[in-house]
Every structure is written in structure tokens, then in C-alpha cells.
Amino acid sequence: MDEKPPDPPVNPLTGLPGQETRSLGGIWQAPGSFAASGRGPRLFGGGGRRATAVSVVSTVVVLAILVVIFLRAPGSSQVRHTFFDPRDMWQSFIGNPKKGYYSVGEAIWLNIRMFLAAEVLILILALVLALIRQSSSPVLFPLRVLSLVYVDFFRGVPLLLVIYAIGFGLPALRLPLVSSQPYAVYGVVALVLSYSAYVSEVYRAGLNSVHRSQVAAARSLGLSQATTLRYVILPQAVRNIIPPLLNDFISLQKDTALVGVLGAIEANQAAQIYASTVFNYSSFTVAAILFLILTIPLARFTDRLIDRDRRRRLAGATQ
């Protein structure tokens, strides 16, 4: 583990190690400690005017240094032209079929659609996998082994290889229906196969986080196993795993870009086509910006949920 600073300040009100109301200069805050605002460690300080001023100044200085390094680099002007040319960025964003390239701005919709479809399917498949692995019935033993093998396999194989295998393998089988889908569908199948293995482990952690006494309480009231699972265990389990679940979905959003290797015109692929047509990489910058616009709100939302959860737990603990 990382080394701890000596003697964290002790909050005089609670006696807990934590930020003292006035210790504004401290750069270290005990994890799980709470500033006077009653909130967890915050990105934007939260400690009065002087702290705000300090963080603004340090941010400006750091940014300025980075910009200067970038501008003074020997190859700076080429890089700026190749990656940040405003005209190329706009051209790739709106696209021009006559000149042979697609709109990155339009292609991102395919990423969004693949993400949404995959997300729903992953949530369902992963739950089924987790429930099978948590089951104790001897009848389900073969299924338990299968789901274990499944999870091990798809967590171990790189997503890119799964996409290739599904995207080129299924069409090659020349089966009716199965082999004649658009590439985006194969992409979604591959994403679902791979991600549900991860997400099932998240679910499993959530199921394990619900105390056994809750099961005893529910069963003792005459509730069946299924009813207990549905109304007592799952709601608590899901509540506990929302942050890691959202975390996985943030990376799922990005990984939809990998489906481009099959030839599906999603944002990354559209940018690639622009780059090889016009010989300018600004299209990739556009794609990156679009992905950021998608993922940052989800990331901030996750942070807020984690924060809210922690405050709720603190409130519960002091009762």
C-alpha cells in the first residue's frame, strides 16, 4: 500500500482522523474523512476563498507550462496542422460522401446505439450468469461449471479478438439469418459476450455484499427463495454495485470504437477513413472529443452517486 503521511489531522469535533475545519493548506485528506461541508473529498476543494485561489493559480500555472512545452516543441506546427486543423476537424465532422469520407458526427450515433443495445443485454446476461454461479442446487452443477468457464474465457480473451472471431466467423458459417447481419450486430454480440463476463463478477460481489441475515429474515417470514431474491436481495445488491457497474459502462462506451475493425462505420472508423483519404488526423481528434462528450457526463454522474452513497452511509452510521 502507499505510505501514509504521519499524523493525519484529527477533527476536534468528531475525534476522527480527518480534515480540521481550518487545515486548508493540507494536500492530504484521509480517505473517508469528511470536511466541514459534510461531503467526501471533493475534486474542487471546498475550503474557503484562499484554497480556491490556490487551486486556480496552480491549475493555470500547470496548464500554461504544458501549453508552452507543446508550442515550443520542434514539431509543434506539424502536429497542430495534422491533429488540430480547424478546417479538417469541421470537414470530418460533417462528412462528404462525394469525396469519399463519412461524417464522424453521424457515425457516433452508431456507437451510441451499439452501446445502448449492448448495455441492456449485458445487464440481463450477466445477472443470469451471476445467479447461476451463486446457486447451490446440485441440479445446476453443470451450469455452474459452464458459467465459470464462460467467465474465465471471456475475461481472458482480448475483446478485439472476440470481435474478429464473431464478426468474421459467424458470416463465414453461412447460416441463414445468423450469417447475414450487419457488422454492428456482430459487434454488439462480441461486446455482450465479453462484458457480461466482467459484469457478472460485479453482480456476484453485489450479491455477496448482502448479509446472510437478510435471507434468514425473509425466508423466516415464509417468502420463497425466488421472492426473497427479487424483493430483498437483488435491490440491495444492485444498490451496492451501481458505481462499479457505471464504471464498466464508461469503458463499454469507448470500446464500441473497436467494432470499427469489422468495417462498421462508427466514429473511429469514419475518422480513420477521413484520415486515409485526406491525410490529416484531425478527424481522430473529433472522434476523441465526441467520445469525451459521451463519457464525461456518465463519469461525473458516477462520482455523484458514490458521493451520495457515502453521505447516506455516514448518516446511517451516526443514528
Added chain:
Amino acid sequence: MSRDRPPAGGSGAGLPAEAIRIEGLHKSFGTNEVLKGIDLSVAAHEVICLIGASGSGKSTLLRCINLLEPIAAGRISLLGHEVTGEGIDENLVRRYVGIVFQSYNLFPHMNVLRNVTLAPVKALGMPKAEAQAQARELLSRFGLLDKESEYPDRLSGGQQQRVAIVRALAMRPQIMLLDEVTSALDPELVAEVLDVIRELAAGGMTMLIATHEMGFARDIAGRVCFLEDGQIVEDAPPAQLFTSPRDERTQRFLRRIVDAGRL
């Protein structure tokens, strides 16, 4: 082996004279034998307190009666029907036997009203409106009506435990098992929970109560059983057991309790 089920007539059907009958009950966790041959008979409307040191098997006995723990050997009959054996619908049995735990175990994601109505609606198929009306009636009887939309973490321990008792009562059980229901409470909150139990006893509820509250046991119980090492060492009316215990082990236990100032 009888496959009979408890009568489905509800509380109006009247109780058989013998509510609980336990014969030669053995229970082990792995190699650790926790119950070593328990025999116990509880008549209808009788209140029996189980006392004994922690680890003597009181809780395990109650959990076995509720079928929360599989048993190694012996028989348990409830309301005249054997419930240990093949083909028993444990969910059906549990409708007749309520249990309340030391740690309340309320459902933290549901408010008080939903905690109380969940089982009647989902296990008995009671219409929601009826379940809510019944829940409100029980809650108001135990002074909790104003808490119906609170979540458990906003309640005191005493309030939570009273809700847990109401939740068990909402299934209209004919037998209540109370497992050290005041042990996790702050001392000033114990009385409000004991009052609830006294009221249940006055209403004629058959109860088996594991407790460390010796004064309460002396007060409320028709019989007191002292457990040690997985066996019932002594089974006597409280006046006799607390004043002139016959068995040497009971005497030793009570002396320790008195020395600790708890009697």
C-alpha cells in the same frame, strides 16, 4: 413419517393442546455438536424462556424450529404436525411460526410499512390494501404508526425491534420465537420491547423466548429452561428455577449472573 401439513384455517381454528413438540433433537455445525438431544414440549398459549450462556444452543434451537437450520437427528412437531422429514413445504410451516432476531434484520431498502406488508402480500397473496390496513393496525397497537414511512436507519434500535416484531405478527403466526431480541439494544430501550412481548403474552401468544433478561424471564415465563452445552439441564417454573435450582450447573450459572448484578 407424517407428511401432514399444519392446518390452513388461520388463527380462528383454535390451537391443538401442544404447540411445539421436540424429541431427541441433534444439530451440528461441521464437527461441532451444538444441540445434543433436546426434548421439549410447549403447550398452546404457554410462554417459555430459554436461558443459558452464549453458545449454549438457545439460538440454534429456535432457528431449527423455524426450519432455518437443517437438523441432524430428532423430530419437531408444530401444532400437531411433524415438520422434520421429507416433502415438507418450509414456506408453509413458517407462516405459522414467526421468529424475531437479535439484530432486527429489517429490510433496509424498504420503509416500515413495506417491511411489514411484504410477506403477507407476497407469501399469503393478501391484497395490498388489506395488508396495509392490517399493518397500520399492528403499528398503531405498538405505538409505531407515525413511523410507517420511515426507513429503518432512521429508527432507534428499540423502534426497529418493535417493527421487526410487527413484521412477524403480520403473518398472523400461532407461535412466536424470540431470539435475544433485547440483547443488541441500549439499556434504556429494552423496556419498550419487553412491554410489547408482555402484551403478546397477555394476548395468549405461544412463545419461546431466548433471553438474557433474567428479571423479565422470571416475570413472564410459565416455565424456564436452562440450557448448557446443547442440552436442557433444568426445566422448571421460574419461581423454582431462580430460587432453588436443583442442578449444580444451573446453580453455578445463576451465581455468575447474580455476581454480575443482572438478577
